[in-house]
Amino acid sequence: MSATVTPFTAGDYRTDLKPVWCAGCGDFGVLTALYRAMAEQQWKPWETVVISGIGCSSRLPGYVSTYGFNTVHGRALPLATGVKVARPDLHVVAVGGDGDGFAIGGNHFLHSCRRNLDVTYILMDNEIYGLTKGQSAPTTPSGDKTKSTYYGNPEPSFDPCEVAISVGATWVGRAFSGDVKGTVELMSKALAHHGFGFLNVMSPCVTWRGEDQFKTFKAKSRPLPEGHDKTSRAAALQFTRETEIMSLGVLYEVKAPSLIDRLAEIQTRARASRTKEPTTDEIVRSFLPKL
Ligand SMILES: Cc1ncc(C[n+]2csc(CCOP(=O)(O)OP(=O)(O)O)c2C)c(N)n1
Ligand code: SF4
Numbered sequence: 438m439s440a441t442v443t444p445f446t447a448g449d450y451r452t453d454l455k456p457v458w459c460a461g462c463g464d465f466g467v468l469t470a471l472y473r474a475m476a477e478q479q480w481k482p483w484e485t486v487v488i489s490g491i492g493c494s495s496r497l498p499g500y501v502s503t504y505g506f507n508t509v510h511g512r513a514l515p516l517a518t519g520v521k522v523a524r525p526d527l528h529v530v531a532v533g534g535d536g537d538g539f540a541i542g543g544n545h546f547l548h549s550c551r552r553n554l555d556v557t558y559i560l561m562d563n564e565i566y567g568l569t570k571g572q573s574a575p576t577t578p579s580g581d582k583t584k585s586t587y588y589g590n591p592e593p594s595f596d597p598c599e600v601a602i603s604v605g606a607t608w609v610g611r612a613f614s615g616d617v618k619g620t621v622e623l624m625s626k627a628l629a630h631h632g633f634g635f636l637n638v639m640s641p642c643v644t645w646r647g648e649d650q651f652k653t654f655k656a657k658s659r660p661l662p663e664g665h666d667k668t669s670r671a672a673a674l675q676f677t678r679e680t681e682i683m684s685l686g687v688l689y690e691v692k693a694p695s696l697i698d699r700l701a702e703i704q705t706r707a708r709a710s711r712t713k714e715p716t717t718d719e720i721v722r723s724f725l726p727k728l
Contacts, residue, residue, distance in 0.1 A: 444476075444479060445475070445476050445479055445480070445481075445482075446476055447469075447472035447473045447475075447476045448472070449476070449482065449502065450471070450472040450475050450476065450482060450501055450502050450503065451472060451500070451501075451502060452499065452500055452501065452502050454499050454500055456468065456496070456500055457496065458493060458496070459643055459644050460643075461641075461643040461648065461651075462493065462567075462640075462641070462642065462643060462644075463561065463563060463614040463615065463638075463639075463640030463641035463642070463643075463650075463651070464493065464494050464497065464561050464614070464640055465614075466614030466615060466616075466617045466620060466640065467494075467497070467559065467561050467614045467620065467638050467640055468497060468500055468501075469617055470612075470614070470617050470620040470621045470624050470638075471497075471501065471530075471532075471559065471624060472501075473617075473621045473625075474621050474624035474625040474627075474628055475501075475503075475628070477621070477625040478528075478625060478628050478629060480503075480528050480628070482502050482503045482504075483503075483504070484526070484527055484528060485503035485504065485527065485528040485529075485530070486503060486504040486505065486506070486517075486520050486527055486528070486529050486530070487501050487503050487504070487505045487506075487530045487531075487532060488505065488506045488508065488513050488516045488517045488520065488529065488530070488531050488532070489505075489506070489507050489508065489513050489531070489532045489533045489537075490508055490509065490510050490511050490512055490513040490533045490534075490537040490538070490541075490542060491507070491508075491509060491510040491511075491537060491568070492510070492533055492534035492536060492537045492566070492567060492568045493534065493567040493568045493642075494532065494533055494534040494537070494561035494563075494567070494640070495507060495513070495532065495533045495534060495537055497532045497561075498532070504527075506520075510537055510541050510542075511537050511538070511540070511541030511542030511543075511545065512542065512545070513531040513532065513533050513537065513538070513542065513545075513558075514531050514538075514542060514545040514546060514548075514549045514554075514556075514558065515545055516531075517529050517530075517531040517549075517554070517556045517558075518549065518552075518554055518556075518696075521554065521555055521556055521696075521697065522696075522697070522700065525555070525697045525701075528628070529555075529556040529557075530556065530557045530558075530559060530628070531556055531557070531558045531559070532558075532559045532560075532561070533560065533561070534560070534561055534562075534563065534566070534567065534568075534574075535560060535561075535562045535563065535564065535565075535574045535575065535576040535597070536565075536566040536569075536572075536574040536575075538558075538560050538597070539574070539575040539576065539595065539597060539600075540574060540575050543575070546558075546597075546600070546601075547600070547604050549633055550600075550601050550604045550605045550606040550633055550635065551604050551605040552605075552633070552696040553605060553606070553607055553632045553633050553693055553694070553695050553696055554632075554633045554695065554696050555631065555632055555633070555695035555696060555697045555698075556633065556634075557627045557628050557630070557634040557635075557636070558633065558634070558635045558636070559624065559627070559636050559638060560597060560635070560636065560637045560638060561614070561638055561640040562576055562597065562637050562638060562639050562640060563639075563640050563641055563642035563645075563646060563650065564576045564577050564578065564581075564594075564642075564646060564650075565577060565583060565642050565645045565646050566645075567642045567644065567645055570584060570645065571583055571584035571585070571644075571645030571646075572584055572585035573585050573586045573590050573592070575592075575594060575595050576594050576595065576596075576597065577590050577592075577594055578590065578594050578680075579591075579592060579593050579594055583645070584645065596677040596678050596679075597635070597637045598610075598611055598635070598637050598673075598676075598677050598688055598689075599674060599677035599678060601633075601635045601637075601689075602670055602673050602674055602677070602688065602689045603670075603674070605633070606632075606633045606634075606635045606689070607630070607632035607633055607634075607689075607690070607691050607692070607693050608626070608627060608630040608632060608633065608634040608635065608687070608689065608690050609635050609637075609673065609687075609688045609689040609690075610623045610626070610627060610634075610635070610636045610637070610686065610687045610688060611623075611636075611637050611638075611639070611676075611683070611684065611685050611686070611688060612624070612636060612637070612638045612639070612685055613638070613639045613654050613655070613658050613683070613685055614638050614639065614640040614641070615641070615651055615654060615655055616658070616685070619685060620638060623636055623685075623686070623687065624636055624638075626687060630690070631692070631695060632692075632693060632695045633695070639654050639683060641654060654683060657679075657681065657682050657683040658682075658683050658685055659682050659683065659684050659685065660684070660685055660686055661676060661684050661685065661686035661687070661688070665686070665688075667687050667688065667689055667690045668689075668690065668691055670689065673688040673689035676688050
């Protein structure tokens with residue numbers, strides 16, 4: 438008699454911990470989408486690790502019934518690198534905010550893309566530092582008034598998707614957390630991707646950017662045009678640095694060996710080049726003076 442395997446449902450990834458996010462925070466949509474996307478992928482919770490830094494969005498691992506780390510500010514990706522290299526058999530997801538990922542953690546973002554690390558990075562981009570009460574972030578549009586830029590942000594902002602595509606990520610997408618169905622679809626593809634999958638989810642902060650951020654994002658949202666060539670870096674870059682519109686979908690997707698593939702290949706070559714392991718006796722003798 439064969440045992441019936443019950444598939445995982447979105448509810449299986451929920452924990453008893455109640456999110457402490459403000460009512461209406463965009464991160465609720467991202468969390469719901471992650472439950473559903475993991476269920477679509479049928480990832481076993483005990484074979485999955487969700488890793489974050491520090492911020493409102495970085496509280497997310499506590500709400501997911503997989504293994505998880507809530508690490509230090511800006512350090513989700515180094516932890517994810519270590520976990521994936523030590524245990525390539527696990528599914529590794531890094532999550533966090535735009536301050537965490539692109540200001541203090543910007544260096545790690547560049548190198549995770551470059552290495553084509555085999556993890557999924559889900560970024561909750563609210564164009565602000567939420568947890569620390571509304572300071573400007575690298576993604577805050579130039580000229581915007583925030584708690585730390587009272588007379589307007591003097592800095593130009595950067596587009597995370599543009600950076601990811603430019604420095605070597607092999608899957609790059611943009612979603613809006615107000616469209617949960619669309620976010621699930623993109624997140625599921627990002628989770629399934631082999632290599633560094635980066636999903637920038639525009640996720641409103643209703644407290645420090647105002648409820649209007651929902652309206653603004655919604656009004657600017659457009660699907661990528663039919664026939665967009667996602668294998669072309671030049672084509673994908675046309676949908677970055679947008680100001681009046683916000684194109685949603687898979688911007689870029691190519692196949693390339695991941696860091697884990699390259700490490701495995703080096704390991705195989707290194708082992709093959711060592712024809713015979715020296716015995717303990719031979720090692721000890723090699724240190725003794727020749728008489
Ligand atoms: C080393 C270090 N520097 C600064 C902080 C303070 N800090 C905590 S969260 C945060 C920014 C949070 O913004 P973001 O990462 O965008 O996440 P959000 O809260 O908006 O989700 C900062 C500056 C810290 N905890 N550790
Ligand atoms: S401060 Fe902003 S980002 Fe933080 S929980 Fe509230 S709405 Fe969300």
